[in-house]
Structures are given as structure tokens and as C-alpha cells.
Amino acid sequence: MERPLTQTYPAEAGIAPRPKGAGAWLHRYANPGRFQRLVRPILPWLAWFAFIITVTGLVWGFFFSPADWQQGIASRIMYVHVPAAWVAMNGYALLAVCSLLSIVWRHPLADLAAREISPIGAGFAALCLITGSLWGRPDWGTYWVWDARLTSVLILFFLYLGHAALIRAFDNPQHGYRAAAILALVGVINLPIIVFSVYWWNTLHQGNTISITGPSKIYVSMLWPLLIGTIGFYAAFFALVLARISSAIMEQRARVLLLASAEDSDPAKSVARS
Amino acid sequence: MIKDLMPFVAGSYGATILVLGTFSLFTLLRYRAARRRLDAAEAARGDR
Numbered sequence: 001m002e003r004p005l006t007q008t009y010p011a012e013a014g015i016a017p018r019p020k021g022a023g024a025w026l027h028r029y030a031n032p033g034r035f036q037r038l039v040r041p042i043l044p045w046l047a048w049f050a051f052i053i054t055v056t057g058l059v060w061g062f063f064f065s066p067a068d069w070q071q072g073i074a075s076r077i078m079y080v081h082v083p084a085a086w087v088a089m090n091g092y093a094l095l096a097v098c099s100l101l102s103i104v105w106r107h108p109l110a111d112l113a114a115r116e117i118s119p120i121g122a123g124f125a126a127l128c129l130i131t132g133s134l135w136g137r138p139d140w141g142t143y144w145v146w147d148a149r150l151t152s153v154l155i156l157f158f159l160y161l162g163h164a165a166l167i168r169a170f171d172n173p174q175h176g177y178r179a180a181a182i183l184a185l186v187g188v189i190n191l192p193i194i195v196f197s198v199y200w201w202n203t204l205h206q207g208n209t210i211s212i213t214g215p216s217k218i219y220v221s222m223l224w225p226l227l228i229g230t231i232g233f234y235a236a237f238f239a240l241v242l243a244r245i246s247s248a249i250m251e252q253r254a255r256v257l258l259l260a261s262a263e264d265s266d267p268a269k270s271v272a273r274s
Numbered sequence: 275m276i277k278d279l280m281p282f283v284a285g286s287y288g289a290t291i292l293v294l295g296t297f298s299l300f301t302l303l304r305y306r307a308a309r310r311r312l313d314a315a316e317a318a319r320g321d322r
Contacts, residue, residue, distance in 0.1 A: 054294065062287055074279045080290040120297060127293045131286040138282050236294055243301045250308035257315035 030107050032249045039242050046242065050235035057083075057229030065225045074138045079225050081131040082210075083233035084124050085153065089191060091121035091237060092156060095163065096188045099181035109245070111177040114184065115167050116244035120237060122160035128153060140204055148197035149205035152190055159187040 061079025068075035095117045101110035132150065133143040144150065167180035193200075198207045210216045216223065 058287060058290065062283070072279050073283055076283050077286040080286050084290070123293050123297055127290060130289045134282045134286045134289075138279055236298075240297055240301050243305050247301070247305045247308040250305075250312040254308070254312040254315040257312075257319050261315070261318055 030109055032109060035109055036246060036249055039246050043242055046235060046239045050232060050239045053228060054232030054236055057225055057232045060225040061229055066221050071139060074135060077131055077135040079229045081128060081135055082226060083230040084128040084131060086230060087233045087237050088121055088125040088128050088156060089194060091117055091124060092191060095121060095184050099184040102177055102181045112245050112248050114180060116241055116248060118160050118164040120240050122157060122164060125157035125160055129157060145204050147203045147205055148201040149203050152194040152197050155190050156194060159190060
């Protein structure tokens, strides 16, 4: 039986312990009605912001960024490949957090978020693989090589696809949420493998150029369009995920209302009730 | 050199526009349909 989103979730209903600390903050936003009230006014602004920043990043990267002295204009693929890779990886980390919330607190919004993140994450992972292949051909002489970095990102793509399929595979959605959450949590092991693959193994893929902790090995005229593109991709990811969660809540609410209307208009049930 | 590399660069940007555009379009259509369906369901409940 699907848990209706209009219903309070176990902690709110008092049949599960109320979370404390960070959990209490999340608990406040477990209510889909509150989520909708919060997201509805933000969503159009976020969507337009994502659109403008992404287009700016793409135009800057394609037309105005300098060509690399070794790679030539092939380096411009970086402005779409790197943000796609970052969003795909961090999107998976978010999916894992949602899965943890789903397993520990049965947070209904976490279930929905996980359900809606995986197809979008798969899209970004696919984009990373496609643009990586197109960059590999002129630079390495091949579209694909079974190198540790490329293979681990391919596994990330399959994890996303597996999650998206598994969460929709059961008649009882609760079973799907649980099975997919376990898969997502097991798959987290792939994230450090992706990050450190270029150091652990001898790979064709280059090491990290940008570092948050240390100095970056990228010239500032290339860093700016990359940063703009990254902000745009993240904004697009969040706008898409929030819009899809909001749609799912509305679809479920409409289904509940239609079922209630059908029950009210059923003469047999009306007689039984009276 | 630029001529040789341009198909790869253009292909990458084209794939980006295709993937992001497709997701955006389908998400927008789904959002609008869900909103319409919910409005209709709420109106039907209100009429009763």
C-alpha cells in the first residue's frame, strides 16, 4: 500500500522517535505541504537562474575561452565535461543521503527525492561519458579505453540506471524505496574510487587540475567559464529535481483526491457507511 | 587544426544542449500536467 503523502510520516505521527539535532531540522521539512509552499515560489527563479547561467557558461566556453597550447580548441570540451562529472558524482552523494534518510527515518520526501534524482543523475553521468569520449578521440586517439576513471564513471551511470529501475519495479512502492535505498548506499563505495582512481592506478585520464585545498593548475581565464558552467549545471540539476519532486507530490495528491471522490460517489459504500 | 577538432567540440556542446533541453522540456510538461490534474481534482472535490 502506498503511503499517501497527505499523511504524516512515522516520526510526526508519534509512532517513531522524533529525530534530534540535524535530524530535527530535516524532520521539519518532511511535510510535503510545507515543501510545496517553500518550493513553489523559488522554482521559477531557480529555473531562470539555471537557464541564464548555463547559457552564459556554454557561450563563454565555446566562443570566448582560450584554446589550450597543447590540446587546441579540444580543451573547450572541459567546460561541459567537468561540470557534468561533478554534478553526476555529487548528485549520487545526495541520492545516498536521501536513501539514508529513507531507511532511518522513513522520510517520505527522501523517498520521492531519491526517485527523482536517479534519472537526472543518469543524464549527467551519460553526458560526462559522451563528452569524455568526444574529448578522448582527438587527445588519446580513442573514444573509449577501459581505464579506471572511465570504468568507474560508467559504473556510476549503471548504478543510477539500476536505482531508477529498482525503485519503480515493485507493486508496493515501499519495497522499491527500501531496495533502491540499499543499492544506493552500497554504491557509495564507487565515489572514492572515481575520485582516487587516477592516483591508485596508472590511468590515461589526467589527475585533478582543480583543488579546493591547494593551488589549482588551471589558468584564471579558463577557470572563470568553468566556474560559471559548474554553477549553471548545479542550478539546473536542483531546478529539475525540485520540479520533479513537486510534480510527484501533486500527482499523488490528485490521485488521493480522485480516489476519495470515487469512493464518495460509490452508492454501495454510501449505503454501507449509513 | 581547428577544423579537425571542431566536430568534437560542437558534438559535446550539442549533446549538452540535447540532454539538458530534453530533461527540461519533459520536466516542464510533467509539472504543468500535474498542476492541471491537481487543480481539476481539487475543483471536483470543491463542487461536491
